[in-house]
Amino acid sequence: MTVNAEKPVTSVPTWKGLPAAQQPEYPDQDALRAVVAELEACPPLVFAGECDQLRSRMAAVAKGEAFLLQGGDCAEAFDAVSAEHIRAKLKTLLQMSAVLTYAASVPVVKVGRIAGQYSKPRSKNTETRDGVTLPSYRGDSVNGFSFDEASRVPDPTRLTRMYHASSSTLNLVRAFTTGGYADLRQVHAWNQDFVKSSPAGQRYEQLAREIDNALGFMKACGTDPAEFRAVEFYSSHEALLLDYESALTRTDSRTGTLYDTSAHLVWIGERTRQLDGAHIEFASRIRNPIGIKLGPNTTVDEALGYIDRLDPEREPGRLTFVVRMGADKVRDKLPELVEKVTASGATVAWVTDPMHGNTFEAASGHKTRRFDDVLDEVKGFFEVHKGLGTHPGGIHVELTGDDVTECVGGGDEIFVDDLHQRYETACDPRLNRSQSLDLAFLVAEMYRDQ
Ligand SMILES: O=C[C@H](O)[C@H](O)COP(=O)(O)O
Numbered sequence: 001m002t003v004n005a006e007k008p009v010t011s012v013p014t015w016k017g018l019p020a021a022q023q024p025e026y027p028d029q030d031a032l033r034a035v036v037a038e039l040e041a042c043p044p045l046v047f048a049g050e051c052d053q054l055r056s057r058m059a060a061v062a063k064g065e066a067f068l069l070q071g072g073d074c075a076e077a078f079d080a081v082s083a084e085h086i087r088a089k090l091k092t093l094l095q096m097s098a099v100l101t102y103a104a105s106v107p108v109v110k111v112g113r114i115a116g117q118y119s120k121p122r123s124k125n126t127e128t129r130d131g132v133t134l135p136s137y138r139g140d141s142v143n144g145f146s147f148d149e150a151s152r153v154p155d156p157t158r159l160t161r162m163y164h165a166s167s168s169t170l171n172l173v174r175a176f177t178t179g180g181y182a183d184l185r186q187v188h189a190w191n192q193d194f195v196k197s198s199p200a201g202q203r204y205e206q207l208a209r210e211i212d213n214a215l216g217f218m219k220a221c222g223t224d225p226a227e228f229r230a231v232e233f234y235s236s237h238e239a240l241l242l243d244y245e246s247a248l249t250r251t252d253s254r255t256g257t258l259y260d261t262s263a264h265l266v267w268i269g270e271r272t273r274q275l276d277g278a279h280i281e282f283a284s285r286i287r288n289p290i291g292i293k294l295g296p297n298t299t300v301d302e303a304l305g306y307i308d309r310l311d312p313e314r315e316p317g318r319l320t321f322v323v324r325m326g327a328d329k330v331r332d333k334l335p336e337l338v339e340k341v342t343a344s345g346a347t348v349a350w351v352t353d354p355m356h357g358n359t360f361e362a363a364s365g366h367k368t369r370r371f372d373d374v375l376d377e378v379k380g381f382f383e384v385h386k387g388l389g390t391h392p393g394g395i396h397v398e399l400t401g402d403d404v405t406e407c408v409g410g411g412d413e414i415f416v417d418d419l420h421q422r423y424e425t426a427c428d429p430r431l432n433r434s435q436s437l438d439l440a441f442l443v444a445e446m447y448r449d450q
């Protein structure tokens, strides 16, 4: 593979100077400049050729030939960069992917919200506790989670920590996914710690036995494909902090075009998708596959505007619309967007994020989501596509491999009164492993029925 994308951008980027929402206000601009210069000299985290490969995989998703599974933490944390946490997340995604591939008979494109998901847009600039008001926590890349004045000051050196945390995470992910751990013949091993304790684990075990039998049969017939020994796994995060993303944006010497080498795929969030803003301009200049989150107030003109700005060549795989409207709105709001986008001639990938439109605050003060609402939004998304004859291309979920109690419901039910037991997210509530597997089984059924 030709791997360049190494030359720093020399001219002033076109997105600098445009209004950029949700950026930290650094008190020390000299310190920021020094950090940016340091990052500009750092090696890329991913290669342009890998981004191109993911774009071609996303083209299959857009054309109805594959399904996207994108998942990981709401907010990665520096102190969670450990083999244990990374393995648990990966294991959950591999199990979900095995369920979807086998039970829905569809190739699954696997993308983690991982190795860079350290920055959070917030609804409010400040947080008040017991009469004390401080700047909101905006992710480990910006400030500290701890509720004290010093922690909450935006610190640009955290950008360097984000780079190094992303780099070590990606290194381990590459080792796990290509070094034997993700070999399909390990399909039981991923479940070993889980099978006794969870109904989802037991259901998975049954499926793993069927996969084993199929593999045994293929081997007996003399086929033992190399594809089963490793998986293609890609990284993604929200391209929120433009100082960081710009510093990692490099010119690919094969083509002279720009790639954001901080991740294979980056997305623009619901709060920063202004058509005349810096984030969309940034996304329009890079060649990575791009996601755009679409909330319930997205207009047809906006959706068509994203296509014109980001996908002028109408290239399948370039643009993914990640719909996060809420279970109560998706059936009303999505059809018109899908119809008009399809009529425009663009082939985008449609993906559901059933998390962000279904958050509420429990009486205990915990931000949570009901598993049933998550499922209902996915169902609504599938219904809309079935009605229009278009392809429900995938799911984008906040999940963890840990046994947390952050979302209520699921087969191994979490109740509102359980939330305090293991509520560990730094921002939004994630599905735990059991809920994630439940979701994979239910999505596989929906896909088959489609
Ligand atoms: O993860 C997404 C956003 O950062 C999050 O939903 C914003 O949450 P807030 O409304 O608590 O700021």
Ligand SMILES: C=C(OP(=O)(O)O)C(=O)O
Binding pocket: 074, 121, 238, 268, 269, 270, 271, 293, 324, 356
């Ligand atoms: C902030 C996020 O989502 P949204 O932009 O859809 O609110 C997210 O996915 O982390």
